Structure formats: structure tokens, C-alpha cells
Amino acid sequence: MFTQEEIKGFxxxxxxxxxxxxxxxxxxxxxxxxxxxxxxxxxxxLAEKIWKEGWLIIQEMKEKRAELKRHAEEVLNKEY
Structure with a gap:
């Protein structure tokens, strides 16, 4: 169902x-x-559950990183 390339990327x-x-x-x-x-x-x-949950985790991480980046930019650009 999943190719070796897909699993490696995952x-x-x-x-x-x-x-x-x-x-x-x-x-x-x-x-x-x-x-x-x-x-x-x-x-x-089981493979489908692992795949689905893993991609949800990856997406959550990307969203957290983006939020942290936005926050850091706000702090750095704020004039005191």
C-alpha cells in the first residue's frame, strides 16, 4: 500500500x-x-493508523513551528 519512498519521507x-x-x-x-x-x-x-496519526503529528509540529516563528518575529520587530 505504501511505497518505500513514501515511508522514508514520512x-x-x-x-x-x-x-x-x-x-x-x-x-x-x-x-x-x-x-x-x-x-x-x-x-x-495498523499501517493506516500509523500513517494517519503520524501525518497529524507532523502537521501539528509544522503549525507549532509557524506559530513560534510568528511570535519571534513579533518580538524582534517590536520597538521598545
Missing amino acids: KDELPLKGIQMIKSRTGISRPTIYKFLEGEEIRLH
């Missing part, structure tokens, strides 16, 4: 604690998540 974008975050949000074991990230076959419904 893995590269996950934050350092991404695997732990996926585990805590889905209840899927770390070994199963690692198998998915290494391109090994796992049950389709």
Missing part, C-alpha cells in the same frame, strides 16, 4: 519523539511501528 518528517507519540495516541506497539517504518509488512489497518 519517517524523515517525524519528530524525534514521533514514534512514542504515535504509540501513545494509537496504542500500537513500538516494534510494530518500527516494522512499518522499516518497510516491513504489518496488518493494513
Whole structure:
């Protein structure tokens, strides 16, 4: 279902604690998540859950970074 390239891109974008975050949000074991990230076959419904939750985490991170960047720019551009 997922190509090696897709999984690699997914893995590269996950934050350092991404695997732990996926585990805590889905209840899927770390070994199963690692198998998915290494391109090994796992049950389709588990792969879909990992994929969906991982992209949600990545999107949340991007939004947080953008918010922090906006805040930093506001602070730096503020005249005292």
C-alpha cells in the first residue's frame, strides 16, 4: 500500500519523539511501528493508523513551528 519512498519521507518528517507519540495516541506497539517504518509488512489497518496519526503529528509540529516563528518575529520587530 505504501511505497518505500513514501515511508522514508514520512519517517524523515517525524519528530524525534514521533514514534512514542504515535504509540501513545494509537496504542500500537513500538516494534510494530518500527516494522512499518522499516518497510516491513504489518496488518493494513495498523499501517493506516500509523500513517494517519503520524501525518497529524507532523502537521501539528509544522503549525507549532509557524506559530513560534510568528511570535519571534513579533518580538524582534517590536520597538521598545
